[in-house]
Amino acid sequence: MQIGIVGKPNVGKSTFFSAATLAAVEIAPYPFTTVKANRGVGYVRRQCPESFFGVHCNPNNAKCIDGTRFIPVELLDVAGLVPDAWKGKGLGNAFLDELRQADALIHVIDASGGTDSDGNQVPVGTHDPVEDVRFLERELTMWIKSILDKNFQKTAKRIHLEGLKVETMLQERLSGLGIRTGDISSALRVSGLGADPVYWTDDDLLRLSEAIRRVSKPILIAANKCDVAPEENIRRLQSLEGYTVVSCSAEYELALRKADRSGAITYLPGSRDFMTNSGNLSAAQVRALERIRSFLSRQDTGVQRALEEAAFRLLDLLSVYPVEDENRLTNHDGMVLPDAFLLRRGSGPQDLAYMIHSDIGKNYITAINAKTKKPVGHDYVLNDGDVIKIVARK
Numbered sequence: 389m390q391i392g393i394v395g396k397p398n399v400g401k402s403t404f405f406s407a408a409t410l411a412a413v414e415i416a417p418y419p420f421t422t423v424k425a426n427r428g429v430g431y432v433r434r435q436c437p438e439s440f441f442g443v444h445c446n447p448n449n450a451k452c453i454d455g456t457r458f459i460p461v462e463l464l465d466v467a468g469l470v471p472d473a474w475k476g477k478g479l480g481n482a483f484l485d486e487l488r489q490a491d492a493l494i495h496v497i498d499a500s501g502g503t504d505s506d507g508n509q510v511p512v513g514t515h516d517p518v519e520d521v522r523f524l525e526r527e528l529t530m531w532i533k534s535i536l537d538k539n540f541q542k543t544a545k546r547i548h549l550e551g552l553k554v555e556t557m558l559q560e561r562l563s564g565l566g567i568r569t570g571d572i573s574s575a576l577r578v579s580g581l582g583a584d585p586v587y588w589t590d591d592d593l594l595r596l597s598e599a600i601r602r603v604s605k606p607i608l609i610a611a612n613k614c615d616v617a618p619e620e621n622i623r624r625l626q627s628l629e630g631y632t633v634v635s636c637s638a639e640y641e642l643a644l645r646k647a648d649r650s651g652a653i654t655y656l657p658g659s660r661d662f663m664t665n666s667g668n669l670s671a672a673q674v675r676a677l678e679r680i681r682s683f684l685s686r687q688d689t690g691v692q693r694a695l696e697e698a699a700f701r702l703l704d705l706l707s708v709y710p711v712e713d714e715n716r717l718t719n720h721d722g723m724v725l726p727d728a729f730l731l732r733r734g735s736g737p738q739d740l741a742y743m744i745h746s747d748i749g750k751n752y753i754t755a756i757n758a759k760t761k762k763p764v765g766h767d768y769v770l771n772d773g774d775v776i777k778i779v780a781r782k
């Protein structure tokens with residue numbers, strides 16, 4: 389699963405990204421951590437099934453603290469988006485192309501209204517953050533439309549003359565955009581378009597692009613800089629229809645995680661409290677921590693919650709634990725409940741098998757539910773917290 393952190397310059401994307409990817413506890417390096425500088429791993433929390441089984445887990449791809457599993461998700465810090473990026477302005481299409489593989493977006497907004505449309509600093513309260521929401525929607529929609537527009541008439545004629553399926557053509561054009569089969573059909577349905585694209589107008593294509601954006605790149609709004617934002621701005625963002633909005637202070641979350649790292653405090657991401665450990669903090673550090681503590685008495689910093697809302701609300705993901713021995717709950721090295729995977733709701737055991745390895749997916753026979761110790765039925769769909777042994781042909 390990949391979540392893109394997007395927004396115009398200076399809203400706090402990199403701060404959010406650094407905070408979310410600064411592991412509070414030492415975690416084994418995950419394969420994709422080294423891919424690129426702007427890629428990193430964040431963690432979403434789920435209750436570990438260890439308590440259900442009365443065992444103690446040995447996590448491999450994550451950490452488990454007091455029965456809470458921190459499960460990895462890949463995060464992508466995307467360079468600042470400026471108006472008309474879809475036409476190639478600024479980093480333009482390079483920026484947008486980075487988003488191709490993203491399953492969901494966290495749109496970081498300066499809710500304080502202290503950053504103008506181009507990312508310049510302006511006095512707090514002078515820019516309307518709701519404008520930024522519409523701006524990103526438009527950039528993404530126009531980007532998708534520009535992909536559909538290329539040689540559209542020619543392709544439409546071919547479909548018309550040869551009686552081809554329009555879904556196939558759209559799927560081809562949008563391949564690499566992380567769009568699932570089914571999403572295209574539902575986008576076509578929503579936009580009320582006929583099967584023959586020769587008759588589609590430019591407006592039709594715009595509506596279709598809009599519908600495709602909604603299904604393929606769901607957006608969560610992180611109303612950032614809420615530590616300095618006027619209350620009114622947060623309220624207006626929260627009342628936007630069709631959006632999940634999380635008010636955030638990426639700066640406070642980063643400060644807390646750094647202080648935790650240094651040993652000055654003990655802080656668990658997402659919590660509303662921390663413990664001060666060291667007596668030799670400077671007066672300035674003490675004041676900063678007190679300011680954050682008073683902020684936490686009103687709300688958490690929002691960073692952890694934003695990731696979890698994106699994973700579990702927008703993407704509707706489930707956590708599933710594959711094991712090789714359904715009685716001991718171990719992998720081949722004897723580690724108990726080693727890995728947690730995130731899958732979309734509606735996935736079956738064979739989807740899990742494919743995630744582990746394509747060969748295991750191909751050779752899949754059945755699966756055993758470790759909670760019941762019984763093979764699952766043919767049309768079994770996975771539940772959150774399932775522990776599954778895959779049975780595959782050797």
Ligand SMILES: Nc1nc2c(ncn2[C@@H]2O[C@H](COP(=O)(O)OP(=O)(O)O)[C@@H](O)[C@H]2O)c(=O)[nH]1
Binds near residue numbers: 402403615636
């Ligand atoms: N008050 C406040 N400032 C923040 C917050 N997050 C980021 N900033 C500041 O906003 C500026 C831009 O942050 P940066 O992460 O570089 O933004 P980016 O260009 O979107 O990556 C920096 O001065 C940050 O310290 C926040 O939650 N609250």
Ligand SMILES: [Mg+2]
Binds near residue numbers: 401402403468
């Ligand atoms: Mg940045």
